[in-house]
Amino acid sequence: MTEADRQEQILALVHQRGFVSIEALAEHFSVTPQTVRRDVNRLCAKSLLRRYHGGAGLPSGIENAAYQARQVMQLDEKKRIAHVVAEQIPDGSSIFLTIGTTTEQVARALLDHRALKVITNNLHAANILAENADFEVLVAGGVMSSRERGLVGEATVEFVGQFKTDFCVVGVGGIDAEGTLLDFDVREVRVSQAMMQHARQTILAADHSKFGRNAMARLGRLEEAQFLVTDRPPPAALKGLIKRSKIKLLLAR
Structure with missing residues (x-):
């Protein structure tokens, strides 16, 4: 699985569940927590996710990502x-x-x-x-x-x-x-x-x-x-x- 494919699936999981822990994502994709954190950080940088303690959730419903x-x-x-x-x-x-x-x-x-x-x-x-x-x-x-x-x-x-x-x-x-x-x-x-x-x-x-x-x-x-x-x-x-x-x-x- 490519990095882009994994990040797309992380997005899909968070949209389904609202919040997913780093540990659960690492287990789901059979990768290290460090790999998941890197993926999540990149998705957060694009305003697609928001980092919370121990995991990732949906971004704010107040402001959309940049055009x-x-x-x-x-x-x-x-x-x-x-x-x-x-x-x-x-x-x-x-x-x-x-x-x-x-x-x-x-x-x-x-x-x-x-x-x-x-x-x-x-x-x-x-x-x-x-x-x-x-x-x-x-x-x-x-x-x-x-x-x-x-x-x-x-x-x-x-x-x-x-x-x-x-x-x-x-x-x-x-x-x-x-x-x-x-x-x-x-x-x-x-x-x-x-x-x-x-x-x-x-x-x-x-x-x-x-x-x-x-x-x-x-x-x-x-x-x-x-x-x-x-x-x-x-x-x-x-x-x-x-x-x-x-x-x-x-x-x-």
């Missing part, structure tokens, strides 16, 4: 998810695209489409989409979020309210066991909520690390989306909710 760090986290999974999302969007569609590293990958996956109209507060995505001269890209006004390089605030919400799109592609910070969609910045959440409300269909793009992840701001409910695109089957508690709500679950294998 640059998130751009490379689960990158392969995000690319696969983005490809599946793009397959659901026909040429000539209108789209809201929210802030986030997964939606940034969706922007890349859409570049082979034709005649899209995209409304976004995600400046990373807007720059990518501008590479296709056949697209019309509308960028919302508002207050610049220096952390996310996105636009937020009342002016952004008001701008969004002028449109009714075919799709909203939304990313989230976390999805709890009850199906609540969570994120870290209330200002971003308000814009995402407005986009979902003014779209005919919502596509939720979330990799497996978002299941069970904690965050402070409530975005909405899983049932508000028509599609959930992810890379692994959701936890059992969410599977029932997805089936009852007739959400189309698409796995990016």
Whole structure:
């Protein structure tokens, strides 16, 4: 097992259990406690875990990891998810695209489409989409979020309210066991909520690390989306909710 594989599995275990001791991790992977501490320290440096006495737990639900760090986290999974999302969007569609590293990958996956109209507060995505001269890209006004390089605030919400799109592609910070969609910045959440409300269909793009992840701001409910695109089957508690709500679950294998 490579170091990267082990660290990914450490993350998965901590997300499942909330806290795992150094000794338990060392025994699980048949490595020394020193190796586990080194792995945990590296994951903590990326804000993916938090060190506690004797082990590791989930990071704070108050603040997300830095955007640059998130751009490379689960990158392969995000690319696969983005490809599946793009397959659901026909040429000539209108789209809201929210802030986030997964939606940034969706922007890349859409570049082979034709005649899209995209409304976004995600400046990373807007720059990518501008590479296709056949697209019309509308960028919302508002207050610049220096952390996310996105636009937020009342002016952004008001701008969004002028449109009714075919799709909203939304990313989230976390999805709890009850199906609540969570994120870290209330200002971003308000814009995402407005986009979902003014779209005919919502596509939720979330990799497996978002299941069970904690965050402070409530975005909405899983049932508000028509599609959930992810890379692994959701936890059992969410599977029932997805089936009852007739959400189309698409796995990016």
